[in-house]
Amino acid sequence: MKVRLIIIAAPSGAGKSSFVERICREMPRLCDTVTYTTRAVRAGESEGNPYHFVSKEKFLELREKGFFVEWAVVHENLYGTPYHQLEDAWAQDRVIIMDIDVQGAETFKRKFPDAATIFILPPSIEELRRRVTKRDGRVPADLEIRMKNAEREIAQASHFDFQLVNDDFDKSYQQFKKIVEDLLARG
Ligand code: 5GP
Numbered sequence: 001m002k003v004r005l006i007i008i009a010a011p012s013g014a015g016k017s018s019f020v021e022r023i024c025r026e027m028p029r030l031c032d033t034v035t036y037t038t039r040a041v042r043a044g045e046s047e048g049n050p051y052h053f054v055s056k057e058k059f060l061e062l063r064e065k066g067f068f069v070e071w072a073v074v075h076e077n078l079y080g081t082p083y084h085q086l087e088d089a090w091a092q093d094r095v096i097i098m099d100i101d102v103q104g105a106e107t108f109k110r111k112f113p114d115a116a117t118i119f120i121l122p123p124s125i126e127e128l129r130r131r132v133t134k135r136d137g138r139v140p141a142d143l144e145i146r147m148k149n150a151e152r153e154i155a156q157a158s159h160f161d162f163q164l165v166n167d168d169f170d171k172s173y174q175q176f177k178k179i180v181e182d183l184l185a186r187g
Contacts, residue, residue: 003116003183004090006030006097009105010120011150012075013132015166016099017050019120019176023097026177029184031094033085036062039077043137051079070100070107075142075149079104095184102153105160116183118176119160123167125150 010016024030037051038059047053054062059078063071071080081098089096100108108115122128128150133139140146157163162179166172 001114001186003114003186004095005086005108005112005115006095006180006183007105007108007115007117008097008099008120009102009117009153009156009160010099010166011122011128011153012146013128013135013150014120014122015131015169015172016120018169019166019173020097020099022173023177023180027180027184029093029095030097030180031089031092033081033089033096033098035079035081035098035100036068037077037079039075039079069111070104072101072103072107074101074103075145097180101149102156116162117160118162118164118179119157120172120176121154121157121163121165122150123165125154 008016008020020032024032034048035051036054036059038054038056041053045051056078059080062068063080067082068080069083069086071078079101081100081104086096105117109117122131125147129143129147132143132146164172164175164179
């Protein structure tokens with residue numbers, strides 16, 4: 001069956017956004033979504049990169065209007081994917097690749113049973129903790145929430161079509177790319 005949606009989930013810090021960014025650059029048929037979120041902008045981020053940053057009021061207003069195909073509370077913030085981004089991509093015969101949390105992956109799989117799902121695992125919880133701290137340049141205020149969520153998310157990995165350990169970025173990325181290439185070759 002032709003694949004039109006590829007969902008990537010992983011605990012925060014496992015490297016999924018780097019995988020998605022790089023594969024979108026290398027394979028133009030793929031296209032990422034830009035999620036709406038209520039979380040605060042981090043250093044190096046700006047409106048549209050990597051999210052649309054909105055107030056909670058705005059998010060709830062959009063949600064009320066049925067703007068989101070899926071929304072979830074992740075690490076105490078709201079995240080949602082707009083319908084129109086999927087429709088626009090499919091109208092151009094492109095394949096969407098998106099990184100979302102485990103709850104979001106479940107919702108998408110329910111709404112789009114033909115979606116392919118990939119789970120990226122960190123080599124260990126300790127390594128994940130180290131990466132999250134390094135990425136933010138300090139211990140993030142919600143580190144313990146993220147680590148608790150990570151353990152809960154990792155427990156769901158076997159429900160995904162593919163699992164991949166990100167121990168060495170380049171090696172793991174090549175394995176990831178091969179999975180995606182095989183999926184695209186289906187149709
Ligand atoms: P961060 O704020 O650290 O970039 O992302 C936090 C988490 O939110 C990540 O696991 C990311 O995959 C997830 N996320 C991003 N966009 C969406 C979305 O549209 N829906 C859901 N459910 N999760 C999302």
